[in-house]
Amino acid sequence: xxxxxxxxxxxxxxxxxxxxxxxxxxxxxxxxxxxxxxxxxxxxxxxxxxxxxxxxxxxxxxxxxxxxxxxxxxxxxxxxxxxxxxxxxxxxxxxxxxxxxxxxxxxxxxxxxxxxxxxxxxxxxxxxxxxxxxxxxxxxxxxxxxxxxxxxxxxxxxxxxxxxx
Amino acid sequence: xxxxxxxxxxxxxxxxxxxxxxxxxxxxxxxxxxxxxxxxxxxxxxxxxxxxxxxxxxxxxxxxxxxxxxxxxxxxxxxxxxxxxxxxxxxxxxxxxxxxxxxxxxxxxxxxxxxxxxxxxxxxxxxxxxxxxxxxxxxxxxxxxxxxxxxxxxxxxxxxxxxxx
Amino acid sequence: xxxxxxxxxxxxxxxxxxxxxxxxxxxxxxxxxxxxxxxxxxxxxxxxxxxxxxxxxxxxxxxxxxxxxxxxxxxxxxxxxxxxxxxxxxxxxxxxxxxxxxxxxxxxxxxxxxxxxxxxxxxxxxxxxxxxxxxxxxxxxxxxxxxxxxxxxxxxxxxxxxxxx
Amino acid sequence: xxxxxxxxxxxxxxxxxxxxxxxxxxxxxxxxxxxxxxxxxxxxxxxxxxxxxxxxxxxxxxxxxxxxxxxxxxxxxxxxxxxxxxxxxxxxxxxxxxxxxxxxxxxxxxxxxxxxxxxxxxxxxxxxxxxxxxxxxxxxxxxxxxxxxxxxxxxxxxxxxxxxx
Numbered sequence: 001x002x003x004x005x006x007x008x009x010x011x012x013x014x015x016x017x018x019x020x021x022x023x024x025x026x027x028x029x030x031x032x033x034x035x036x037x038x039x040x041x042x043x044x045x046x047x048x049x050x051x052x053x054x055x056x057x058x059x060x061x062x063x064x065x066x067x068x069x070x071x072x073x074x075x076x077x078x079x080x081x082x083x084x085x086x087x088x089x090x091x092x093x094x095x096x097x098x099x100x101x102x103x104x105x106x107x108x109x110x111x112x113x114x115x116x117x118x119x120x121x122x123x124x125x126x127x128x129x130x131x132x133x134x135x136x137x138x139x140x141x142x143x144x145x146x147x148x149x150x151x152x153x154x155x156x157x158x159x160x161x162x163x164x165x
Numbered sequence: 166x167x168x169x170x171x172x173x174x175x176x177x178x179x180x181x182x183x184x185x186x187x188x189x190x191x192x193x194x195x196x197x198x199x200x201x202x203x204x205x206x207x208x209x210x211x212x213x214x215x216x217x218x219x220x221x222x223x224x225x226x227x228x229x230x231x232x233x234x235x236x237x238x239x240x241x242x243x244x245x246x247x248x249x250x251x252x253x254x255x256x257x258x259x260x261x262x263x264x265x266x267x268x269x270x271x272x273x274x275x276x277x278x279x280x281x282x283x284x285x286x287x288x289x290x291x292x293x294x295x296x297x298x299x300x301x302x303x304x305x306x307x308x309x310x311x312x313x314x315x316x317x318x319x320x321x322x323x324x325x326x327x328x329x330x
Numbered sequence: 331x332x333x334x335x336x337x338x339x340x341x342x343x344x345x346x347x348x349x350x351x352x353x354x355x356x357x358x359x360x361x362x363x364x365x366x367x368x369x370x371x372x373x374x375x376x377x378x379x380x381x382x383x384x385x386x387x388x389x390x391x392x393x394x395x396x397x398x399x400x401x402x403x404x405x406x407x408x409x410x411x412x413x414x415x416x417x418x419x420x421x422x423x424x425x426x427x428x429x430x431x432x433x434x435x436x437x438x439x440x441x442x443x444x445x446x447x448x449x450x451x452x453x454x455x456x457x458x459x460x461x462x463x464x465x466x467x468x469x470x471x472x473x474x475x476x477x478x479x480x481x482x483x484x485x486x487x488x489x490x491x492x493x494x495x
Numbered sequence: 496x497x498x499x500x501x502x503x504x505x506x507x508x509x510x511x512x513x514x515x516x517x518x519x520x521x522x523x524x525x526x527x528x529x530x531x532x533x534x535x536x537x538x539x540x541x542x543x544x545x546x547x548x549x550x551x552x553x554x555x556x557x558x559x560x561x562x563x564x565x566x567x568x569x570x571x572x573x574x575x576x577x578x579x580x581x582x583x584x585x586x587x588x589x590x591x592x593x594x595x596x597x598x599x600x601x602x603x604x605x606x607x608x609x610x611x612x613x614x615x616x617x618x619x620x621x622x623x624x625x626x627x628x629x630x631x632x633x634x635x636x637x638x639x640x641x642x643x644x645x646x647x648x649x650x651x652x653x654x655x656x657x658x659x660x
Contacts, residue, residue: 001311001329012349017354017442017443019342019441019490020488020490022342022354022383024347024352024354034288037283037284038288038289038309038310039276039285039308039309039310039325039326040288040310041309041311041326041327042309042310042311084352111204111349112347112349115446115447116347116445116446117445117446117447117612118445119202120203122287122288123199123202123203123204123205123287123288123291124291125288125291126287126288126289126291126295126310127203127292127294128295129292130292130293130295130299130307131295131299133311133312134295134296134299134312135299144203144204144205144206145200145203145204145207145209145291145294145295146206146207146298147295147298158350160204161204161206162206177514177517182519182611184507184607185652185653185655187507187519187548187579189512189517189519218517276514277512277514278512280611280612280613281512281610281611281612282447282610282611282612283610322515323515325514325515331659365640367613367618368615368618368619368622368640369606369615369618369638369639369655369656370618370639370640371639371640371657372639441534448532449532450532450534452617452621453529453532453534453535453617453620453621454533454621455618455621456617456619456620456621456622456625457533457621457624457625459622459640460621460622460625460629460637460640460642461625464629464630464642472625474533474535475530475533475534475535475536475537475621475624475625476496476536476537477625477628477629490534491534492536
């Protein structure tokens with residue numbers, strides 16, 4: 001069984017409701033709780049790189065994600081990410097990690113925060129971890145139960161669904 | 166995108182609490198609701214074959230599952246199943262559907278009913294659908310975030326975890 | 331069994347997550363679903379007066395709530411309301427509905443939206459409906475499992491807890 | 496604000512799913528978690544007397560509940576209880592605690608375990624705690640958003656609803 005590294009960057013996945021301000025915000029990641037709920041027995045290590053909305057992600061943030069994926073000892077990597085700029089980060093990763101680098105990197109996210117009862121997060125996490133184990137080296141997105149090569153997908157802003165180009 | 170057939174057989178996945186009798190029982194499957202929650206956009210069709218506890222599954226039930234998988238037009242199949250005898254059904258399927266049959270069949274289930282707040286069902290469903298899209302023809306189990314060839318796995322009855330043989 | 335009128339005005343209670351915009355917003359009220367979940371068998375009728383954040387509530391909005399409570403045929407009334415200005419609306423109601431008016435009006439709300447898994451909304455609704463059946467005519471707030479006369483309570487903005495004056 | 500004692504006796508309220516056996520069973524009570532979720536700020540102390548299905552409750556069990564209610568220093572008491580024999584226990588309590596004893600005792604329960612997503616437990620708990628604060632001394636049941644004097648109620652086994660006699 002291959003080890004998997006999960007890099008957390010925030011996104012809707014990890015948004016919480018602040019009951020004092022009434023705003024959505026980031027605190028700690030829900031990833032460990034989600035892995036526990038899924039009774040996940042993969043050899044996984046979770047590292048939080050940042051906790052931000054992907055619309056606020058800068059080039060420097062992306063460079064950090066790329067460096068962390070390049071230097072990770074694991075060949076199988078999942079990145080949790082806001083959906084709005086997931087494709088941009090995937091492109092940055094693909095530029096630095098061609099298939100010859102031998103790493104399978106899968107980005108995933110959620111349309112509804114995990115802390116909400118109706119989140120797609122647990123489904124997407126199960127999906128992304130599975131694709132990370134079975135897809136050949138390369139950079140991919142996993143959303144809506146599907147996988148997409150990084151350069152063959154876009155988010156449809158009207159429907160919220162990821163579609164092939 | 167390949168079409169996926171889901172065959173529902175019951176199991177913990179679909180157990181519900183009957184508030185009049187206080188017993189756990191089967192009514193309709195939760196699969197369509199789970200696919201909706203996961204915002205699943207795979208081309209999936211769901212068919213309920215039976216709604217039973219896998220400890221009650223007979224040879225005739227297994228023969229029915231095998232026949233349905235053999236005759237399904239889809240090459241990618243997920244079977245939801247109780248965890249206690251999932252390995253037996255996988256063996257029956259493998260006997261009838263060798264890799265040369267060209268079908269990828271993934272069995273999955275849940276340790277906690279989906280209707281409970283703390284179910285692993287949504288995680289497992291996301292995982293099974295993903296493995297069904299990417300693993301080569303053959304029969305597999307998907308549990309605990311992992312995949313196992315049908316003849317290299319057992320359920321540890323003490324821990325509730327699926328382990329490689 | 332006395333009939334109870336529920337007037338819905340919005341507030342955190344009914345906020346939802348818009349998965350396309352990532353913002354919290356109002357759609358339909360969750361009250362009927364909550365009453366069903368609570369297996370409520372009181373003779374209740376629900377009417378939505380507005381769906382707004384209580385920080386946006388104007389004098390005209392408050393006048394509408396007062397008029398609706400004055401003209402309601404029921405003597406027992408629950409008003410769902412944002413917590414930030416619940417006390418102001420209670421004061422407006424108390425001015426128009428002295429105890430001699432014979433009506434028991436209970437305002438309640440939630441710190442976390444009902445659509446979130448961790449909401450206090452269902453607890454507060456059960457509490458408010460019960461106080462509305464048993465307290466003498468007057469205007470009250472029901473929060474944190476307690477009841478307060480309208481002029482003897484404030485929301486502590488630091489803790490989010492309602493406290494006696 | 497009056498202090499409230501909560502006596503836990505088990506019942507559907509506190510049933511959990513044992514993922515190794517597939518059976519419903521009792522472990523620890525969920526009451527503290529429920530009070531936290533409801534942001535309850537009443538002065539409450541919780542004591543577990545037993546954790547049993549109310550169909551298994553013996554005369555000795557009922558005698559223990561009665562003694563604990565008689566000796567409690569609080570005048571306001573909530574008893575969580577299975578719904579099937581709640582009325583019997585209420586009768587035993589009423590026999591030992593006439594209104595002149597000065598205690599308001601409210602029994603409540605749930606049709607669906609709290610650990611299930613769709614439980615009525617939180618609604619009922621908010622309701623019972625509120626009735627315990629406002630009803631005059633005596634023994635009552637709180638279910639379905641209503642309160643009933645102990646000798647004017649029955650559980651309709653066909654509908655699962657508590658009805659006035």
